[in-house]
Amino acid sequence: RxxxxxxxxxxxxxxxxxxxxxxxxxxxxxxxxxxxxxxxxxxxxxxxxxxxxxxxxxxxxxxxxxxxxxIAPLNDYGKIITFSGVDGAGKSTILGDLKEVLKNKYRKKVVMLRHRPSILPILSAWTQGKENAEAKAAATLPRQGKNHSKLSSIIRFAYYYTDYLLGQWVVWAKYLLRGYVVLYDRYYFDFIADGRRSNIALGEAIPKWLYRFVWKPDLNIFLYAHPVHIRKRKQELSAEAISELTHRYLKLFEAFSQKHAGKYLPIENMNRQATLETILKAFAATAAKPTVKTVSKHLNHDKTTTNLGYSKKEPQFSV
Structure with a gap:
């Protein structure tokens, strides 16, 4: 023409x-x-x-x-995002929403893990078999364990801590190096703020100190809401327990945001869409940083990045 x-x-x-x-x-x-x-x-x-x-x-x-x-594989390095919060805070819903957006909008490969890498089975699997133990655990309400023994707690914690120490390298090789976004439904923080959930009566000092050897995720989300709203969704915990656990997590996230690598972001989950948008904004901020990562960055216990900025004033719940 x-x-x-x-x-x-x-x-x-x-x-x-x-x-x-x-x-x-x-x-x-x-x-x-x-x-x-x-x-x-x-x-x-x-x-x-x-x-x-x-x-x-x-x-x-x-x-x-x-x-x-x-260096292309390094430029496609994956991310780890963790979710914490009491039962009823909306973790499962937001996790599902985030997974869909990451897959469909960001075209990311996504894998979801529950609480830990799980290269080791739950302890009861050694005596009851893996399938029976997992079925029983799924049918049992959280925080119902009766363990008060320090020795038993040390053994249980050491077992799960070993799973983190070994499993984090499996996650790194299997997912992060291949560009996956790893979503954790709960993470190591439960051992510090809510050991009872794992039937561990150990206090927070030892698990908190040992966190320095655990992989530091890129983004850590703590979802919370007023006990009244949470109890409308789930009634497993009393209002007093919800308030106490919320303050523990907020205090922990504030401390870790000043000391450890990664972002620690508490979100009052009152609006589903607003919560998701806040998380996506935080994810975009982590994705915008230089993409060539080093293992030492994730295992270093010193602070290397700043937190997103949130009010240090804890919510005052009247229960």
Whole structure:
């Protein structure tokens, strides 16, 4: 269409210019659509003669391409996002929403893990079998364990802590290096703020100190709401217990936001869409940072990034 706008004389001038410049022998539009080896060779010879395609510059571009190819897996490094909160705070709903958005909008590969890497089965699986133990655990209300023994608690915690120490490398190799977003429904923080949930009566000092050797997620979300709203969803906990656990988690997140790598973001989950948008904004902020990661960054207990900024004044619940 472009050439047809010109008369025969103008077309002749254009073909003459092209042929002289590239060493070709085109005489019409139709001839340009026919493959001829000598025409290809002529164009290639011309391109190689250009300054931009000197041997040195081509070698430089080839080296740059090889380097980009080599670091591509690192540039597609995955993320870990954890969710904490008492039962009824809306974790499952928000987790489901976030998973769908990450998969469909951000085109991310997503995997969900519950509480820990789980390369080791739950303790009762050793005596009851994995399927029976998991079925029984699913049917049991949380925080119903009667364990008050320090020795038993140390053994239980050591077992699950080992799962974190070993399993975090499995998660790193299996998911993070392959660009997955790993969503944790609960994380190590439960051992510190709510050990009773795992039937561990150990206090928070030891688990809190040992967190320095656990993988530091990129983004940690704590969802909370007024006890009245939570009890409308689930009645497993009393209003007093909900209030106490909420304050523990808020205090823990505030302390960790000042000390450890990653972002620690408490969100009062009163509006589903607003909560999701806040999380996505935080996720985008982590994704915007330099993507080449080091393992030491995630295991370093010193603070390397700043928190998103939230009110340090804890919510005052009257229960």
């Amino acid at each position: 472009f050439f047809s706008q010109f008369n025969d004389r103008e077309q002749y001038k254009l073909f003459t210019f092209i042929n002289e410049k590239y060493g070709t022998d085109f005489c019409s539009i139709q001839s340009m659509t026919v493959y001829k080896p000598h025409r290809l060779a002529a164009v290639q010879k011309y391109l190689l003669s250009q300054k931009e395609n000197s041997l040195l510059k081509r070698a430089f571009r080839a080296t740059a391409w090889l380097f980009d190819t080599a």
